[in-house]
Amino acid sequence: MIPVCHLDDLPEGESVRLSTEPPIAVFRTEGALYAIDDTCTHQDASEGWLEGCFVECPLHTALFDLRTGQPACPPARRPVRTHRVSVDDSGFVHVQVAADAEAAREGSAA
Numbered sequence: 001m002i003p004v005c006h007l008d009d010l011p012e013g014e015s016v017r018l019s020t021e022p023p024i025a026v027f028r029t030e031g032a033l034y035a036i037d038d039t040c041t042h043q044d045a046s047e048g049w050l051e052g053c054f055v056e057c058p059l060h061t062a063l064f065d066l067r068t069g070q071p072a073c074p075p076a077r078r079p080v081r082t083h084r085v086s087v088d089d090s091g092f093v094h095v096q097v098a099a100d101a102e103a104a105r106e107g108s109a110a
Helices: 099-109
Strands: 002-006 014-018 024-029 032-037 049-051 054-056 063-065 082-087 092-096
Touching: 002 014, 024 092
Parallel strands: none
Antiparallel strands: 002 092, 014 024, 024 032, 032 082, 049 054, 054 063, 082 092
16 A cells, blocks of 8 residues: 555645656545546656546546546547555545556566
8 A cells, every 4th residue: 555645635626646656646536536547548648637537638638537547538548547545544545556557566676
């Protein structure tokens, strides 16, 4: 589990970017928390714009659903990886990196 921030430090409609490999963005929107790889699968852009439960790529306006990682429109065709988000009893947000992301990181470290 990766510690992110206290829930109070992530306002509704905002996000925080984690300097992981690959980078992960954690969003608080529509009363829920979501985490996805923060790299567009179309052309490696990051730090897009939040629109409800979608994030828009800043290069070519591809939309990704934060709930599923699936692209909602072209030019992106491949989904981004999603990660589980939890909040502990003290109100601190954590991300559990998806298993396939951990395997990819471990393979690249070898």
